[in-house]
Amino acid sequence: MAALAATAGGLLRLRAAGAEGQWRRLRGAGLLRGLLQPDSATGVAAQRRLVAHFTFQPDPEPQEYGQTQKMNLFQAITSALDNSLAKDPTAVIFGEDVAFGGVFRCTVGLRDKYGKDRVFNTPLCEQGIVGFGIGIAVTGATAIAEIQFADYIFPAFDQIVNEAAKYRYRSGDLFNCGSLTIRAPWGCVGHGALYHSQSPEAFFAHCPGIKVVVPRSPFQAKGLLLSCIEDKNPCIFFEPKILYRAAVEQVPVEPYNVPLSQAEVIQEGSDITLVAWGTQVHVIREVAAMAQEKLGVSCEVIDLRTILPWDVDTVCKSVIKTGRLLISHEAPLTGGFASEISSTVQEECFLNLEAPISRVCGYDTPFPHIFEPFYIPDKWKCYDALRKMINY
């Protein structure tokens, strides 16, 4: 950690020494702040806030599910929720501000269509939202709870980990809350800072009894969310908020399922396996293209899709083929889900590995505001790690 800071600091100090004096170094004020201080006097280093670190790559229009419609991610979510409420009369949606349509518009129109007893606001209390949802599910009705930002899921941690995850086990299957699904916006958004950018999947990966799912696109989101809602276990569905508007593709209007606990190989390759989930899938897709173009390296790109229980077989099969694995996520490095994947893969595929497994992740700090472009595991960091692995 100190070494990392020193190296990074060293690199940036070198650059600053040679540059036009745009950056100043502050002493003893934390890793990123210590290295960089945007100079407000010049306008040259003005941040380009509207440029995303990825390009959304839509999948080809699906043919097998009937009529499709152009939808962005939040519209695909609405469509899934609409389908659910239509076919399951016990299903209800609740959370903060869902009645008027939700702060991300995921529930627009549903209250008018299905009634105020089925789509309703709750008081501002995440532990209450999840506890209440568990209670609904205990009676057998379908509960779809919304937590406004994944960053605010922590007050509900006890209800999720100690109650929902353990309901069936501790009662000897007398009771369960399998018909509970919790949805929450997730991941970086360009300006979210500490409390609107978090990716907390690792906290929940450590909890037997729940499922954790992260989609990369509108088509995936609708199918995975429907699977979560229908799954007989409590599920947490994290929705990459930066994709709500940015991701647009053709999505079937009718309900369909994308299976849980199945990773998807979205591009086949032979030299290195790249694994990610959510927004980061689009980053590594681009890295794969860069690697092919600049290095002639053929990458196998895998979208993990379900974090818990995760598809060990697909990832291991790929690593056995390629011999190299790079995992990338926005969440901080230490204890992030890449560590679980890395550990399992080295157990299962040790003799197939040509290089140490690489994890390109967020730093072990809270998610910063102005320094987001430096914090996130962007394509350059992934490309650099890939290059090192190829040359190992």
Place this chain on the structure above:
Amino acid sequence: MAVAAAAARVWGSSRGLGRTGLLLLRRPGARGLARSLPRRQEQQHFPSLDDKPQFPGASAEFIDKLEFIQPNVISGIPVYRVMDRQGQIINPSEDPHLPQEKVLKFYRSMTLLNTMDRILYESQRQGRISFYMTNYGEEGTHVGSAAALDNTDLVFGQYREAGVLMYRDYPLELFMAQCYGNVSDLGKGRQMPVHYGCRERHFVTISSPLATQIPQAVGAAYAAKRANANRVVICYFGEGAASEGDAHAGFNFAATLECPIIFFCRNNGYAISTPTSEQYRGDGIAARGPGYGIMSIRVDGNDVFAVYNATKEARRRAVAENQPFLIEAMTYRIGHHSTSDDSSAYRSVDEVNYWDKQDHPISRLRHYLQSRGWWDDEQEKAWRKQSRKKEMPAQLRKQQEALARHLQTYGEHYPLDHFEKWDKAAVQQSDQEAIRAGPAQ
């Protein structure tokens, strides 16, 4: 208090009227108002009405005197009771006039629970089970409330409500199976003792984290409302658990989402070693209800009829009106918190003895029964004998059977001639029958 009363007089109940009133105010040309008022006040544009606060957040009057509302803990919410400490009905119009069999069922449930508690506590001390929690002193809160519910009303408990299950005829065998974690445990031996659950009897499995059941019970009540089930959900918790955030969450959700739920707080004076003076500074838990907009009452938890009456009425209205009710049953935890606790470390034996001897739900009910001629000392003796017999732990019965088999082979080495013949089959059969019949005889 005076402000609130004045406001109530002007606006009526806070629910709904305030907003309607404001709507009328905003449109002075609205039919109702324009016609009913004389011309002079119309010209003045209703000055007194203009002076009312228009804030969406509260329905109240203005006041121009700085005055803090004093929390009233010296003479708090009164404690509703039906019987005095000697089991005599105080106000005959409050006597529920329950039939003899029902009241006898109350008595048998409470005493059987008490007996089971003694035996299982001892079992823990003997190393047969790992842990136990007794219900001493609180039997009235369990049985009085359970008796006022329908059998299909869903129960969410905390951990000191075994009497509710007892009243619903949960077999002693299954209580014990859960405590022993043996193959008969429906919970499959996964949890510590006293974490009972029974789907058939609508008693949700107990979990250790405190107060987590409160918002869950609210969700279940909401689902019951949507399903038009005509069921209430009852949620039990102690005064300590009421400090948890989940309690606040549950109360607020129940009120805003209009759920048919009874919140039943067993205020027994202690949360392990923490007395109520260190748990809260307000007037108990009942006083919190109105803060959430919840109908609330405080009852004498050691008076099984008071508990019954309050729960019965709360149930009727919760289902009919889709609103929550809060019952704070005042009682006293006579036993230790659990087998891991020795309460002499934080309270005096004299205090415990007072409640055990002077104000115990079982004694008070027994006095009532005896004064009605429905019970006497003979029946008491016979019942005690019978209930202890039901309780024989599985371990001992196995050993008894093993001895019988042993004697069949090696009987010649024992002084069997000095004993009456033991008809094993007959005794076993009567034991099984007694267990299956349950406490309700």
